Amino acid sequence: MRFNRASKKAWALSSRPSNDLLLKMYALYKQATEGDCIGKAKGGLKERAKWKAWNQVSGTSKSDAMRRYCEVVDSFSLT
Numbered sequence: 001m002r003f004n005r006a007s008k009k010a011w012a013l014s015s016r017p018s019n020d021l022l023l024k025m026y027a028l029y030k031q032a033t034e035g036d037c038i039g040k041a042k043g044g045l046k047e048r049a050k051w052k053a054w055n056q057v058s059g060t061s062k063s064d065a066m067r068r069y070c071e072v073v074d075s076f077s078l079t
Helices: 002-011 019-034 045-056 062-078
Strands: none
Touching: 002 019, 002 062, 019 045, 019 062
16 A cells, blocks of 8 residues: 555656656565566667666566665655
């Protein structure tokens, strides 16, 4: 439930987070919803950066990824 609220809050942030923070949020969200990153990086720079970020959190449990995602969103929305 907290994860769902954080996901909605992430879309409604008043200012755009940095690219690094966006990649971290993306990676944790994908890990929490789909599990480990599989395959090889494909596409352009943006797609490769997203794949690389997700691949870096591979092995993280879904519940831990959810918790970390919530912490990132909460910390950004407080600033």
